[in-house]
Amino acid sequence: xxxxxxxxxxxxxxxxxxxxxxxxxxxxxxxxxxxxxxxxxxxxxxxxxxxxxxxxxxxxxxxxxxxxxxxxxxxxxxxxxxxxxxxxxxxxxxxxxxxxxxxxxxxxxxxxx
Amino acid sequence: xxxxxxxxxxxxxxxxxxxxxxxxxxxxxxxxxxxxxxxxxxxxxxxxxxxxxxxxxxxxxxxxxxxxxxxxxxxxxxxxxxxxxxxxxxxxxxxxxxxxxxxxxxx
Numbered sequence: 001x002x003x004x005x006x007x008x009x010x011x012x013x014x015x016x017x018x019x020x021x022x023x024x025x026x027x028x029x030x031x032x033x034x035x036x037x038x039x040x041x042x043x044x045x046x047x048x049x050x051x052x053x054x055x056x057x058x059x060x061x062x063x064x065x066x067x068x069x070x071x072x073x074x075x076x077x078x079x080x081x082x083x084x085x086x087x088x089x090x091x092x093x094x095x096x097x098x099x100x101x102x103x104x105x106x107x108x109x110x111x112x113x
Numbered sequence: 114x115x116x117x118x119x120x121x122x123x124x125x126x127x128x129x130x131x132x133x134x135x136x137x138x139x140x141x142x143x144x145x146x147x148x149x150x151x152x153x154x155x156x157x158x159x160x161x162x163x164x165x166x167x168x169x170x171x172x173x174x175x176x177x178x179x180x181x182x183x184x185x186x187x188x189x190x191x192x193x194x195x196x197x198x199x200x201x202x203x204x205x206x207x208x209x210x211x212x213x214x215x216x217x218x219x220x
Contacts, residue, residue, distance in 0.1 A: 031206065043199065043210040056207055089154055095206070102146070102208065104156040 002027070004094050004105035005074075012111045019079040019086070021108045025094030032075040033102060034067060037089040049075060082112045116140050119200050119211035126218050132187040134214045136200030139181065146208065147174050147185050148199040156199075159185070190218045 005024040013019050025032050034046040045059040049069035060067065064082075069075040079086055089109050093102040118137045126132055136145070147159040160167050160174040162183070167174050171190075176183040187194055195218050200211040 033206070033208070035208075035210075042212045043201070043208075045207050045209065048206050059207075091156060101144075101158065101161045103158060104148070106155045109154070 004029075004092060004103050006090075006092050006105035006108050008108060009106060010109050010111070012113060013082045014113055015083055016081050019082050019110055019112075021077040021079075021090050021092075021110070023075040023077070023092030023094075023105055025075070025092075026103055029094035029096050029103070031095045031097065032069050033093045033095075034075075034077050035091045035093065037091065037107075039088065043091065046077070079110075082110075084112050086110060087112045115211070116209050117200055117202055117211040119198075119214050121214060122212065123215045124217070126190050126216070128191055128218055128220050130190050130218075132190050132194075132216065132218075134185045134198050134200075134216070136183045136185070136211055137181060138183075138200075138202045138209075140202065140204060140209070142202040142204055144203045145176055145183050146201040146203065147183075148201060150197040150199060150213070152196070159198075187216075192218045192220050194218050 007022050030051050032049045035043045037043045047060050047067045048056040064080045066078045089107045091107045092105040095102045116139050120135045144161050144163045146161050149157045149159050162176050171188045173186040197213040197215050199213045201208040
């Protein structure tokens with residue numbers, strides 16, 4: 001049973017470009033969470049999704065950031081018009097329908113130049 | 114004051130020592146998680162607990178719900194245990210994280 005997969009592992013974007021980060025949850029998991037870790041800072045919750053629904057997006061910046069988890073395919077975290085302050089590690093986690101244990105992916109390290 | 118406080122922030126030990134990392138939280142929770150983050154950045158979930166004590170190999174995690182406190186213990190520490198250990202509390206499905214404890218175990 002493959003773990004949570006994220007791609008790309010490293011992403012470099014110039015200011016103003018768009019970044020798309022993908023997360024494939026573990027088999028059987030229908031809940032996905034995105035977290036951000038800024039340099040030298042702790043992890044912060046961004047958004048919690050179930051298939052086709054955003055359940056809690058209270059940690060998402062109000063502009064330029066969006067997330068989806070379609071019926072088919074991976075969850076996508078999209079950052080439009082990236083700025084240097086978006087440089088961070090973005091982690092995805094998934095959990096089964098019942099229970100709270102979350103399994104983390106390896107992260108995507110975004111660098112904005 | 115952060116909702117989740119860890120201590121110490123940094124810890125250096127000699128191989129073989131018994132290690133304790135503490136976590137205090139100020140909010141109601143459904144579960145507490147201990148995570149390990151290696152220098153490469155990957156995160157591994159070590160424990161999820163809502164009461165009592167759990168043990169896995171040389172790792173032991175305890176939680177006291179009344180005192181809102183948890184501890185992570187490592188017995189017979191080894192250099193490969195060197196990592197950042199993160200406490201996270203769950204309320205519903207959302208996790209709130211401590212700042213982490215940087216552990217270095219010297220041979």
